[in-house]
Amino acid sequence: MIKVFLDTEFANLHDQATLLSLALVDERGDAFYSILPSAEGEALSPFVREHVLPVLEKLPQMNEGRLTSFRGSRQEVVVPLTSWLENRGDVVQVWADVAYHDWQQFCSLFGGVQSLPTCIHYIPMDLATLLWVRGVNPDSVRSSLIAQEFLPEGYVPHNALSDAYLGMLILKKYQSDV
Template sequence: MRYWFDTEFIEDGKTIDLLSIGIVAEDGRELYLENLSADVSRASDWVRENVIAHLDMVKHGVAHEEIGPKVLAFVGADKPEIWAYYADYDWVAMCQLFGTMMDLPKGWPMYCRDVKQLCDAVGNPKLPEQGTQEHNAIEDARWTRQAWEFLAPLAVHREATGALK
């Protein structure tokens, strides 16, 4: 099954401190969690204004050590196909929920797929506008799915015609 996800985080070039994670499943289910254990004192002004100000820890907050098991329960371990947009830091944040890369759940790939790379491969068309709150992990995950749904038929067509980069 396919999953699209996004994270919001605090990073300083050495560490990534997860603030929130949103995941949308191909079957329509959604998971959204906020990290009660995040050290928000380390956040930049931009992260405070654009991410932290919109969090609702009372409604969505869970302890950091609970996030990985909740993500695994949601996604399962049956070879998920995991997508993100500009995925690098998001994937590291996701993997760190389980420890090291070697600690990923059995059946999970050691990589995720990147919607931005798919976009580039089909000629970099203008993606659908995100009409919702940006820098909210669940809203961004929903948009990532929407962008993938826009791009996937283009990729199939280009592959069929031999034009896929």
């Protein structure tokens, strides 16, 4: 089993929000990043306009691993994303910061949880719960959980790829016996 950390950025905080970007980083440092075109007419939240849109293109420096990037529609991203996931191994365990919205967005790309690639383990894992179990406040600012010298070079909050890299670093730090 290989762990991958998922992060998404989307237009609003509701179940049918438009996915703007998606990133996955595996334990080895390999990453997948996709920017998707936003839906015409959907109102972007003020937070997204101020914090997410300006950093969609700002990618952190990778210290290890390979980056696979893809730009296209929701339907178009499924093929390269499935290929990337299947190249991770037989079982891919998906972790996310607070999995609800990220998992929902991820599953919706494939047409729902029943249509996920067979390599995906059916239970999404949640970093916030792991932190809580470890006695760490799950509301902590994530970049404060890693020494600054270990943050990815060029780390930008609210960029899905930056946040997925950071999430994987935090997961590695706190997963000692998970």
